[in-house]
Amino acid sequence: MIQIRNLCKSYGKMQALKGLTMDIEKGTVFGFVGPNGAGKSTTMSILATLLAPTSGKAYVGGYEVTSHPKEVRKLIGYMPDFFGVYDNLTAEEYLDFYGANYDIPSAQRKQIIPQLLDLVNLSHKRDAYVDSLSRGMKQRLGLARSLVHNPEVLILDEPASGLDPRARIELREILKELRDMGKTIIISSHILPELAEMCDVIGVIEEGNLVAFGRVDEIYAKMQEQRVLRIRLTGRIEEAMTRLREMPVITSVTREGSWVVANFSGQDEQQVELLRELAVAGFPVAAFNETVGDLEDIFLEITKGVGS
Numbered sequence: 057m058i059q060i061r062n063l064c065k066s067y068g069k070m071q072a073l074k075g076l077t078m079d080i081e082k083g084t085v086f087g088f089v090g091p092n093g094a095g096k097s098t099t100m101s102i103l104a105t106l107l108a109p110t111s112g113k114a115y116v117g118g119y120e121v122t123s124h125p126k127e128v129r130k131l132i133g134y135m136p137d138f139f140g141v142y143d144n145l146t147a148e149e150y151l152d153f154y155g156a157n158y159d160i161p162s163a164q165r166k167q168i169i170p171q172l173l174d175l176v177n178l179s180h181k182r183d184a185y186v187d188s189l190s191r192g193m194k195q196r197l198g199l200a201r202s203l204v205h206n207p208e209v210l211i212l213d214e215p216a217s218g219l220d221p222r223a224r225i226e227l228r229e230i231l232k233e234l235r236d237m238g239k240t241i242i243i244s245s246h247i248l249p250e251l252a253e254m255c256d257v258i259g260v261i262e263e264g265n266l267v268a269f270g271r272v273d274e275i276y277a278k279m280q281e282q283r284v285l286r287i288r289l290t291g292r293i294e295e296a297m298t299r300l301r302e303m304p305v306i307t308s309v310t311r312e313g314s315w316v317v318a319n320f321s322g323q324d325e326q327q328v329e330l331l332r333e334l335a336v337a338g339f340p341v342a343a344f345n346e347t348v349g350d351l352e353d354i355f356l357e358i359t360k361g362v363g364s
């Protein structure tokens with residue numbers, strides 16, 4: 057659905073994008089993660105045809121963004137990371153105004169707008185002034201606005217920023233509905249775990265370069281394989297460490313007081329077997345627990361270099 061090829065953007069001497077290349081397939085929820093200033097908004101603005109790249113190409117639905125902006129705009133709904141001020145418009149009037157901008161006939165707008173307000177759980181705020189809405193509600197109204205022309209692709213710049221946990225959950229639920237409708241969604245954030253909860257694929261951008269790109273389910277599967285086991289023994293600690301080191305599923309063993317900390321790379325069955333072996337050998341195991349690896353570390357480790 058989206059192809060980005062060697063995309064570069066400079067603001068004067070500042071190189072915001074340094075040859076970005078990636079593909080986003082139809083129906084994917086793609087999370088674009090990176091620290092402030094990494095180039096996420098720049099990329100999204102180029103895809104939304106609001107900014108011209110310095111060099112390189114970007115295609116949406118096969119249309120190149122600079123030579124076919126009209127076709128691209130029909131395909132995409134864009135929600136920027138800031139929200140304008142609209143003193144005298146109610147939520148309904150606001151959506152009607154944007155619908156009219158897309159040349160949607162009045163009768164059709166009357167039909168669509170209640171559906172959109174319902175989708176973003178704002179039907180009860182239909183007659184409320186936009187400026188009186190909470191931040192979470194404004195975000196949801198912005199989302200409804202980006203959907204007014206029923207686009208195939210949604211580009212959402214930091215939609216969860218500034219939202220409280222409850223508003224985030226609501227947003228996630230709405231995104232699920234949109235995904236179920238078959239939309240391709242691009243969401244940016246500077247928080248990887250937040251995106252991992254709602255996306256299928258994640259790309260990490262740093263200083264204008266894509267440094268990692270991969271599927272979230274693969275990352276989670278990998279995380280399950282890289283566990284840290286913590287075993288507390290009341291005696292024979294050194295002996296237990298030697299026994300653990302001999303096991304192929306253990307990659308390293310250290311000691312923290314009465315705890316033995318072992319990096320484990322295997323499946324549940326092998327973990328069960330490990331505990332059984334220790335018990336059968338009579339080691340005095342008082343406690344046994346596991347922690348999975350750090351999402352960001354594992355993500356970067358297994359996906360680095362991809363796409364760059």
Ligand SMILES: Nc1ncnc2c1ncn2[C@@H]1O[C@H](COP(=O)(O)OP(=O)(O)OP(=O)(O)O)[C@@H](O)[C@H]1O
Pocket residue numbers: 067070071072090091092093094095096097098099137246
């Ligand atoms: N209009 C502009 N003029 C000059 N520099 C700009 C302009 N827009 C962005 N930049 C610079 O380009 C770089 C990338 O900015 P961009 O907004 O794309 O990053 P971002 O990843 O979206 O960051 P954030 O998470 O803070 O929104 C930054 O260093 C930024 O200061």
